[in-house]
Amino acid sequence: MAAIVYRWARVVLQNSTNELLTIEGTEVLTGVWTRGCEAHNGEVIDRQSARAFGTESTELQRGISAYVRLGSVSGYAHLRWVLPWVGDFRCEVETTDGLRTASVLVNDEDPAAIAALVTIAPRASKR
């Protein structure tokens, strides 16, 4: 019988820069990667492309916590998210140098199964 997924968070990273973003460090602190949506060190997110990361908890009274750190020639983007057992989803993004966080959109319509879209853009870009 399949395990019950109690908490689930899917974080989609949109690379809206013209640079490669390379995953240089990533770990799940609590919970596990969702099959097919794991992050791997050395993996590249192509320019102007998107990548989904999935984390989930099948353990009673256990939330989710994970991070992904990405490098580029313009700087770093550090993405972390937390979905506690009791409490609201939080997603924080830090960028350095030539990168900026254009937006973080969270869909918490289903509070135990969250989807978030994080868009990284060049700092100098103008719409």
Next chain:
Amino acid sequence: MNIGARRVEVVLQNNTNELLTIEGFSTLQGQFRPEYAPKRGAVVEKQGSAKWACESMGDHEGAQGYVRLGSTKGYVHITWLLSYDDASRFEHTVETPAKLACDVYVADEETGSLDARVMLVTLMREGERTRAFAR
């Protein structure tokens, strides 16, 4: 059900998008009926429902118990007590976290079946009140 026994059925209707997880439960008097016994780790899906039944097993025993469910907003704690000595005495409580609310409707208070009560707990977001069972 034995003659003179007491029975309480608790129905939970989850009118939220919260995934409710059974984290604790017990009877203080009586036992859960096997087919309607809560199970630790079992879930009540968003907008879903569940039913538990507790009944006394011997003479001079009431039906008393609780179920505690976790959600991302906090804990929902449901208790009930149907006294053996005074079947007209049915006590229940439902505690909800700040962002959730509930309505409680006891069906058999109207139909006169004092030894078997059905308690419907409707969970909803704070600020959303159902008029369906307004009394």
